[in-house]
Amino acid sequence: MKVSEAIASRISCRAFLPDPIPEKTVREILDRARRAPSGGNLQPWHCHAVTGPALKALLADVRAQMELTPRGEPGEFRVYPEGLSGPYEARRFKCGEDLYRTIGVARDDKPGRVRQFRRNFELFGAPVALFIYIDRRMGPPQWADIGMFLQNIFLLAREQGLHSCPQEAWAQWHGLIAAHLKPPAEHMLFCGVALGRMDESAPVNSLRTDRAGLDEIARFHGFG
Numbered sequence: 001m002k003v004s005e006a007i008a009s010r011i012s013c014r015a016f017l018p019d020p021i022p023e024k025t026v027r028e029i030l031d032r033a034r035r036a037p038s039g040g041n042l043q044p045w046h047c048h049a050v051t052g053p054a055l056k057a058l059l060a061d062v063r064a065q066m067e068l069t070p071r072g073e074p075g076e077f078r079v080y081p082e083g084l085s086g087p088y089e090a091r092r093f094k095c096g097e098d099l100y101r102t103i104g105v106a107r108d109d110k111p112g113r114v115r116q117f118r119r120n121f122e123l124f125g126a127p128v129a130l131f132i133y134i135d136r137r138m139g140p141p142q143w144a145d146i147g148m149f150l151q152n153i154f155l156l157a158r159e160q161g162l163h164s165c166p167q168e169a170w171a172q173w174h175g176l177i178a179a180h181l182k183p184p185a186e187h188m189l190f191c192g193v194a195l196g197r198m199d200e201s202a203p204v205n206s207l208r209t210d211r212a213g214l215d216e217i218a219r220f221h222g223f224g
């Protein structure tokens with residue numbers, strides 16, 4: 001598969017088939033993904049791959065805890081800047097509207113929206129979870145490095161016929177997840193990644209998000 005094909009066919013998949021993914025495949029993806037560049041070659045990423053009984057136990061724990069504290073734990077970082085406005089706010093709004101439209105959830109259907117959001121914590125049915133950690137001492141440049149590692153994972157998944165969904169939502173269960181995975185205290189959970197085979201028949205996977213045009217995001221200088 002060409003890189004451009006992997007990029008074009010990658011979407012955030014929100015319904016997976018339960019088919020297990022062999023350890024060898026997950027290892028191969030992560031082994032190749034670690035070639036991502038990072039400033040000073042710091043390689044600030046730390047990853048836990050979870051499947052089978054370990055994943056089942058974790059998801060069951062989250063499910064139980066969600067009954068007690070539906071909003072999860074206090075976050076360790078702010079996912080979006082305060083007072084998001086302008087094109088950023090508009091894109092975020094549209095992305096949500098488009099997503100809910102695919103599954104027939106109306107704007108005022110709060111329970112329907114909550115139900116979809118909670119699917120995050122079922123990993124959208126995926127058989128493998130990756131939990132991505134960053135050392136707390138790291139700053140914005142290293143967070144950008146993590147993004148490159150993640151995108152490698154997403155594209156390599158495509159090469160293996162798999163799909164993925166990055167899930168910042170998991171950050172709201174960082175303490176509970178740490179109780180399962182026991183990362184060192186200096187590691188902070190950035191996000192989860194759902195990994196597996198796409199359920200092609202699921203309406204939610206029909207979503208194709210748009211992008212701002214090239215002229216909106218790039219200026220060209222000196223090309224003649």
Ligand SMILES: Cc1cc2nc3c(=O)[nH]c(=O)nc-3n(C[C@H](O)[C@H](O)[C@H](O)COP(=O)(O)O)c2cc1C
Nearest residue numbers: 010011012014095120165166167168169170191209
């Ligand atoms: C770091 C990161 C975190 C994300 N977290 C979530 C999430 O928690 N739940 C979710 O359904 N989608 C999540 N997404 C998916 C975005 O909504 C999605 O990438 C965006 O709408 C563009 O759509 P596409 O990935 O299908 O091209 C996340 C994406 C990124 C890059």
